[in-house]
Amino acid sequence: MVCVAIAYGVFSLSTADSAEPNYDESRVPAYTLPDLLVTQDARPVKSATMWRATRRPELLDLFATQVYGRRMTKPAAARYEVTETSALEGTARRKQVNVDFVAGDKTIPGLTITMYVPAGRRAVPAFVGLHLFDTSAKEPKPAMPIEAILQRGYAIATLNASDFCPDDKDRFREGVLAHDYPGRNGPPGPEEPGAIATWAWGLSRAMDYFETDADIDANRVAVIGHSRMGKTALWAGAEDERFAIVISNESGCGGAALSRRQFGETVRAINDRFPHWFCGNFRQYNDKEDTLPVDQHMLIALIAPRPVYVASAEEDRWADPRGEFLAAFHASPVYHLLGTDGLPADEMPPIDNPVHGTIAYHIRAGEHDLARYDWEQYLHFADRQWKQEK
Ligand code: GCU
Numbered sequence: 085m086v087c088v089a090i091a092y093g094v095f096s097l098s099t100a101d102s103a104e105p106n107y108d109e110s111r112v113p114a115y116t117l118p119d120l121l122v123t124q125d126a127r128p129v130k131s132a133t134m135w136r137a138t139r140r141p142e143l144l145d146l147f148a149t150q151v152y153g154r155r156m157t158k159p160a161a162a163r164y165e166v167t168e169t170s171a172l173e174g175t176a177r178r179k180q181v182n183v184d185f186v187a188g189d190k191t192i193p194g195l196t197i198t199m200y201v202p203a204g205r206r207a208v209p210a211f212v213g214l215h216l217f218d219t220s221a222k223e224p225k226p227a228m229p230i231e232a233i234l235q236r237g238y239a240i241a242t243l244n245a246s247d248f249c250p251d252d253k254d255r256f257r258e259g260v261l262a263h264d265y266p267g268r269n270g271p272p273g274p275e276e277p278g279a280i281a282t283w284a285w286g287l288s289r290a291m292d293y294f295e296t297d298a299d300i301d302a303n304r305v306a307v308i309g310h311s312r313m314g315k316t317a318l319w320a321g322a323e324d325e326r327f328a329i330v331i332s333n334e335s336g337c338g339g340a341a342l343s344r345r346q347f348g349e350t351v352r353a354i355n356d357r358f359p360h361w362f363c364g365n366f367r368q369y370n371d372k373e374d375t376l377p378v379d380q381h382m383l384i385a386l387i388a389p390r391p392v393y394v395a396s397a398e399e400d401r402w403a404d405p406r407g408e409f410l411a412a413f414h415a416s417p418v419y420h421l422l423g424t425d426g427l428p429a430d431e432m433p434p435i436d437n438p439v440h441g442t443i444a445y446h447i448r449a450g451e452h453d454l455a456r457y458d459w460e461q462y463l464h465f466a467d468r469q470w471k472q473e474k
Contacts, residue, residue: 105348107401115344117379120418124377132422143386144323146378151338152319153277153363155285156264159185162194164293172223176200176234181293185260192263195248197290199241200224201299202234209304209470210239211331211462212290214283214313216454217242229459236463239300243290249282251312253360256282271359271367278362280338283313284320291326304328304470308462310454311403312361315339322386329469331393331462333454336403338362340394342380342411343373347404351376380407381414384443388415389422391469393444393462398435400452406432412445419443440465 106112121129121139129139148154163184171178181197198219202208211233217224219242224230233240245251248259256279257265265276272278277285287307294300306329309317314335321330332340337349338361352370355362369376384392394412396405409432416426419442427443438446438461448457 103352105350105353105402106346107348109347109406112345112347113374115342115374117342117344117381117414118377120382120385120414121421129421135418135421140386143378143382147319147322147383147386148281149275149363150365150369150377151362152281152284152366153272154275155277155281155323156260158288158292159187159192159194161186162289162292163191164296170203171200172231172234175203175231177203177299179299183289183293185263187263192260194260195243195286195289197241197243197293199239200230200234201239202237205237206298207301208237208239208299209306209466210241210294210300211306211308211466212241212243212287212294213308213310213317214243214245214287215310216240216308219244229456233459233463236467238463238466241290241294243283243286245279245283245286245313248286249279251279251360253358256360260286272363274364276363278366279358279360280312280316280319280362283316284323287316287320288324288326291324295326302326306331306462306466308333310334311336311339311452312358315361318383318387318392321390321392322383325390327390329391329393329466330387331395331465332408333395333458334397334400334403334408334452335394336400336408338380339403339408340380340384340411341404341407342414343369343376344379345404345407345410346373347407348402349404379411381411384411384415385418388418389424389442391442391444391465393465395445395458395461396447397452397455398447398449403452405447409445409447412443415443440468 165182167180179199183194185192185194217228294302307317307327308331310333314332315338318332321327337354355367396408419426424442428441429439
């Protein structure tokens with residue numbers, strides 16, 4: 085016993101990989117989720133008005149101060165430089181938009197949006213995310229069903245994290261953060277935005293651009309992300325209500341998965357390996373998930389009543405598929421309060437059997453990936469949501 089305890093202690097001090105991940109359902113600790121519909125000062129939230137006026141802002145603030153960091157403000161002005169070429173044998177237009185920010189008499193280099201728009205179409209709905217396709221390649225790779233997306237009448241747009249907030253613990257401030265946090269180094273301060281908050285901010289800047297581009301219907305933009313960018317999509321959709329649909333593909337810890345389950349990746353594991361992703365305060369919850377004032381079902385509820393899709397993969401145990409399902413499930417009471425149907429399932433559905441309500445969920449066979457199967461479900465979901473609204 086003593087040996088085990090000592091070995092464990094040394095191991096956790098040596099940071100990086102801390103303890104072995106738990107993949108055993110019977111070892112998930114007993115936990116109580118913080119109540120979505122009770123305010124911090126213990127008042128029950130009984131109406132949509134009270135959700136919007138009190139509980140939603142309170143939860144947004146908790147996620148900003150305890151998990152992701154407070155996002156940077158919107159720059160006073162942006163300058164867009166658009167280059168357009170014909171692509172995919174004339175079926176699409178490829179647009180590259182260089183976005184610079186204007187602050188006083190200074191121009192701050194910002195980010196680049198690369199998009200494909202179906203040829204001959206205007207005001208189309210769009211999917212946007214980070215790293216959806218390789219922007220340096222002449223044409224996107226076949227794993228990305230770009231033709232199918234365009235044929236269904238959608239545009240697709242991507243951002244590269246490396247343009248404005250490199251995914252690197254030593255360099256993440258070298259992009260847009262250098263302007264707001266000059267001369268800082270080390271991991272983010274208590275409420276300072278980490279990379280996820282900064283990437284989410286970038287998605288909002290892409291949305292600002294869509295509002296100026298007649299090719300895109302800015303009222304029908306779905307934000308989508310895989311894995312770390314799935315976490316980003318959820319936080320972007322929670323903070324910025326202009327995103328009409330939010331899609332989280334295998335976002336796991338700090339994304340759709342409930343932290344309190346400590347299944348697969350834990351708060352400590354993610355903070356140790358990726359100290360630049362979250363705000364400094366999030367580290368207080370290493371090995372103390374049950375003291376978090378929020379859990380990730382609340383992040384999904386912040387998107388309500390807008391449609392949200394949470395997806396898992398069977399072999400992606402690190403992301404805790406069951407924890408992702410449960411977060412979607414436990415977000416439902418807010419969807420119900422706001423007059424929608426939430427997730428129409430009490431149990432996790434079988435493999436490759438999506439359930440689609442205003443909250444949708446599937447668990448696909450196979451490993452951690454944004455696969456063609458996933459895209460097919462998302463296209464179907466978006467078709468359904470947006471046709472219904474016509
Ligand atoms: C790591 C990390 C996950 C993340 C994933 C990814 O596995 O631990 O939290 O989702 O990378 O982004 O691919």
